[in-house]
Amino acid sequence: MILPVVAFGHPVLRKVCDDITPDYPGLTKLIADMWDTVYNSNGVGIAAPQINKPIRLFVIDTVQVVDDFDDDDRKRYPNEKAIKQVFINAHIIEETGDTWAYNEGCLSIPHVREDIHRQAKVHLRYLDENFVAHEGHFHGITARVIQHEYDHIEGKLFIDYISGLKKRLMKKKLDDISSGKVKVDYRMIFPK
Incomplete structure (x- = not known):
């Protein structure tokens, strides 16, 4: 089932x-619904808070991004390994590498894009959908998507990384999003 996405x-x-x-109620269905929602909205990941659940759960699929790499991207990210993965109770151990x-x-902040600086590698501990424990090292685009979704379960948004001036310049857009004055191809939940 496609779920509505929570707006900024x-x-x-x-x-x-x-x-x-x-034993979290309905977890298997919730994960399936999150996959349906991310694909319906043409996203590469979604975190539980974006579907109004304050739990440490996110899903990412970087396969479509890596498959669509052009020649420049393949040179820039030569060892990129795409993944489709569920992350439960993720906790970052370390972020390393050049910024x-x-x-x-972000699906919750439609029609807003900004250059965001993040470190190139992330090392985290997490559980998969079967509650099997993993520790993983990720880099490149995959690390970035993980960091973006991880921020959601920490109460952060990508716009938190931009300057105050840029935020002031986009205030009207953000106000329009939070008041429901935005058109998207997926259902949204707006603040009351």
């Missing part, structure tokens, strides 16, 4: 989310 300004997007246990900029967007 909703308080759930600013909550530090809670770990969950294997680099990439133009990010």
